[in-house]
Amino acid sequence: MYDIGRNKRAEKAFGLDDVAIVPTRRSRDIDDVDLTWRIDAVSLDFPLIAAPMDSVMSPETVIEVGQLGGLGVLNLEGLWTRYENPMPVFDELAQLRDPLSAIRRMQQVYSAPIKPELIDARLAQIREAGVPFAGSLSPARVRDHADRVVKAGVDFLVIRGTTVSAQHVSTTSNALDLKEFIHTLDVPVIVGGCANYNTALHLMRAGAAGILVGFGGGARRATRNVLGIEVPMATAISDAAAARGDYLDESGGRYVAVIADGSIARSGDIAKSLACGADAAMVGVPFARATEAPGQGYHWGPEAWHPTLSRGLRDHFDTIATLEEILIGPSSSADGSMNLVGALRRTLASVGYTDVKSFQKAELILV
């Protein structure tokens, strides 16, 4: 604890950039590394989830991520469920270079209503491909569409908001009782973002199969500027991992996945988030560089087009490779933007681990 002044104290919190993994005395063969990740009944080849952001996840890319061995999530409140054919909208947005104009136009196009039948159609299209997949809804709307999503056969329902607290107090609306809601659902739920030990524990007690750790998704910088709120990820993940352990104990063995969600732009960030205690990472930025990305080089989350308070940037990235190259290589770029899975495998081997669970104990330093 540090004294900010005579009236206020604060703890130091750490981001992923503040920490690094260090080699220790042992290394392993890269071929001995097993990244397989199991959450609820689903087994995936590696612990990566593609973030439900319109700029990266279309029904096609959700399928492709699944075919490559990961888990894709479609945003069910985005352009794909508001427009029969959203491609002209994507094309138009890609033409708008001025950030202010682009956000204003996005606020308009996202004001089109969600068409429930499009939720059905998009999920059906993915389901036909026979890969694991998920759909995401916001806490505010999840009750409206959850049944429909479950019926569509998703493997997971993702409830993803900027922040989900342990206790939401409202005098006017009927707040979501998460525990009761999850209990009534027929699919496992992944829910977040949460940013501290207490909320993580609460979400686990509510019955989540996995929790998203982070605040503001990829919009960390904007969130800090607009709201003054910031959740350094290394600290948040470590706190959530502590909650996972305590809940495992109190529940007599229920293991809830901790999924890092936010500030994860490079393969090295994925490794760091796992070494901080995460079981998996939800990533968006790397996929925005794929030739298949609907955003065509632009990348944004739902924070960007909030109707009255935009608090997410629309970033621009160069398109560098296919989704496959980005996910499983080969990589020709030394900035951590390609071969995310190969890089993670290499990190584990270099510091002497063969699976993610034991790698969570890897030694970190402050840099």
Next chain:
Amino acid sequence: MYDIGRNKRAEKAFGLDDVAIVPTRRSRDIDDVDLTWRIDAVSLDFPLIAAPMDSVMSPETVIEVGQLGGLGVLNLEGLWTRYENPMPVFDELAQLRDPLSAIRRMQQVYSAPIKPELIDARLAQIREAGVPFAGSLSPARVRDHADRVVKAGVDFLVIRGTTVSAQHVSTTSNALDLKEFIHTLDVPVIVGGCANYNTALHLMRAGAAGILVGFGGGARRATRNVLGIEVPMATAISDAAAARGDYLDESGGRYVAVIADGSIARSGDIAKSLACGADAAMVGVPFARATEAPGQGYHWGPEAWHPTLSRGLRDHFDTIATLEEILIGPSSSADGSMNLVGALRRTLASVGYTDVKSFQKAELILV
């Protein structure tokens, strides 16, 4: 305390950029957040005061801020009280792009004498609009014009200098006895800037209704370069808030408003300053981006045109939106420059508070 060397020790002080607000276990409905702020007899819709800087506050914009629910302050030693029609001066300054030439010209145009009758006229114009308003004078000149200002019906007299100390010692001039002076006035006084606990306490004891915390207004960077003086705001606000508590106790219940004044450029900074303990924030930069700003994209305070020692920059900003959009939205920009009030409301809701007074207890971290 750190050892600088064998001869000197220093404490670590923190700026608003060093801290961040963290979500805790509770969140609230945004509609349950009440930002109403009461200072002396005046009630405002939100705790924001527009800084008395010529580049942002004209009689018209003071009125507009008041109509939108805030408090505008007119600088009574600026162009509006030196020139019958200052618009050509603003136009000329907006043409000067070279900083050195611009400051030199400002030193000339600000050497025109203050016309007391213009003080009357400007304040009368605002008063007619029927909104709360204030006028500001410097410590050096406040005695010359205070009666006139009070007579004009302002809600507050703002005495604003680069710094106001608890004790000003002079061998040649007759220093202002603040306590005696405030006692004789018929309007509540807001006075500053102050930068430490002792001075804050002194200003409260002198009878101020509110104190401005900060040094150099928005000219922090320049002040550091020119004078070597710097007052990191998070620490200064926290210290002043401690003084407020102690004075509340010693005075048997007089609550003096702590108003953060300086380094507040983005909506997130406003939230942080309140979380450090401020009751309200005085802001200039955000309004410099308004289409109505007299500065036409340029922004400066009185430090800039000091006749012999310029120590404030003339900054340039893009004009992005109307004063209304900047103050109460909607916002299409994720950099904290628009919808200041909506952003503050959102921050409180996100971390579980419904009013500013309780939000002052929000948890901070060092980032």
Next chain:
Amino acid sequence: MYDIGRNKRAEKAFGLDDVAIVPTRRSRDIDDVDLTWRIDAVSLDFPLIAAPMDSVMSPETVIEVGQLGGLGVLNLEGLWTRYENPMPVFDELAQLRDPLSAIRRMQQVYSAPIKPELIDARLAQIREAGVPFAGSLSPARVRDHADRVVKAGVDFLVIRGTTVSAQHVSTTSNALDLKEFIHTLDVPVIVGGCANYNTALHLMRAGAAGILVGFGGGARRATRNVLGIEVPMATAISDAAAARGDYLDESGGRYVAVIADGSIARSGDIAKSLACGADAAMVGVPFARATEAPGQGYHWGPEAWHPTLSRGLRDHFDTIATLEEILIGPSSSADGSMNLVGALRRTLASVGYTDVKSFQKAELILV
């Protein structure tokens, strides 16, 4: 130790940029400084080894470094042993300005097989010049070619990988038993990179004449981005120097050279690495600026052209001077890129030391 979160603690580690050498009460004549360095049977005029990177070390530049009094090392798995005449390959690569295209082409040209007879030819060419020299192989391939290298009459065999651990565990391959391997060889071995006390001690116990300290060679930044692994050099060198002392004691007097390898771009970095406890430094970047450098201004290590996971940048530097000027001056550039030896001599004199061994005790500060 700092708390990252409830689940994880970390120590603070320091890079060379975090530390600086401070003058103390004594200074020495620059002519009294003796930089002579002895490792095994070889005596060198100064403690600098040119890194086995294709962009800087050709047979010709290995010879030139040797003639100037240092030690050059040829990469025996690079272009010189894959191509009879590699110059057209260097020329082609120098034409490719786009980083992605350059790395892709490098992945292709480095996929050509190593021709054992070229190992013989290149080393024979250097040996004729009669200067001390070394050849480097990777841990994976050292068994395939070591005999050939020893027979060629090198002074040292360098085994250089991104990381060499104290214990490599493999279920599929037959891991190298370093101790046994070194024991069978007829030349002294320099091996690394290692990044911590335990591994340094293990490599010393395995019989190394010198150990390379660092991770990722010059590819530190890329390694952090791609793998999340980072080894701040000041800490790594100090830990290895502690291992050297402990091993000296346990072995009854065997002194193993600690050679800093990585992040050493300027002459000041060389001085700092020695002051942290290194006996010598392996450097690449400075030589990339030489008119004789095969890379023609571009600089890369083997991490760059890894076939599936590039994790080293191809940097670009201006060609500024001859190899001789860069190594022993005179220098006309105040950025630490020229007269590396003269600068080191000057540093020792300025802070009062006449030889490297005593300079290892120089006082450091954190800056």
Next chain:
Amino acid sequence: MYDIGRNKRAEKAFGLDDVAIVPTRRSRDIDDVDLTWRIDAVSLDFPLIAAPMDSVMSPETVIEVGQLGGLGVLNLEGLWTRYENPMPVFDELAQLRDPLSAIRRMQQVYSAPIKPELIDARLAQIREAGVPFAGSLSPARVRDHADRVVKAGVDFLVIRGTTVSAQHVSTTSNALDLKEFIHTLDVPVIVGGCANYNTALHLMRAGAAGILVGFGGGARRATRNVLGIEVPMATAISDAAAARGDYLDESGGRYVAVIADGSIARSGDIAKSLACGADAAMVGVPFARATEAPGQGYHWGPEAWHPTLSRGLRDHFDTIATLEEILIGPSSSADGSMNLVGALRRTLASVGYTDVKSFQKAELILV
């Protein structure tokens, strides 16, 4: 003390950028501030010494600084004593924009021999103006020319090297015995740079009237890159000020001036250096911006043209004002480059001091 690694510990040292002056409870009238500074028999209007660097100090500018109330020092080993008419050399250097070419040409033009009769002529020219003045020689050459300099009637002999240690050990040359040398001289001596308590104390015991604190003059950044040596100024000044106090005690009342020399580019740095304990500051950069500066916008010290190891940059600055405006104002630039004296006066007044001696006790914070 921090652990760098298992083998090395280091203290944290602070530069002027790490500290700031904070207002306390008192302020003073600016007209009550008295900056008069007395060193030995000379009284100056303010505690500023112009650095003996060719780019800023010509005989004419030394005179001008003296007439404005400060102390100018002519470098007696620079162009003014090597060339009858150095102006064409300055003109030629001002035409060379490429840094490498410029340094190479400087190494040539500074290889011209020093003409002792020019030392006489330059000093005589200044003396005629009747202002306080000084000439500087390097430790290596001070014995060759000191008599001549004393005879010319300087107020001070400045012996200025990159570093002067408490004890210089040489096996080949006859090192300068500073104490004996100063004892034989008929003028007070200012000597440095020194960088720690012990050396400061030694120089005081040797009989110096003033000591220069710093290493590498203005060439701090280059010195760090080239030599790895760095002396953060806040710590160095504080340590020297502690030595001043201890020496005052042990000598029974001899007060030796501590003069900050290095890293002082803005008026705020001057204030900070005094608040750290200095009695005066030697500055170069601000004068490089004067219309009268011989360097014509370029600025360099003797480190730049070292014949074999350049370790000082040739910086470029815009010419912004006359020497008078830079020194005593008025200032139209808020970056600390003009009205150095007025800014210092303002700082003292703002934080409640009326003279430099008491201002040395001003409160600092770490920022």
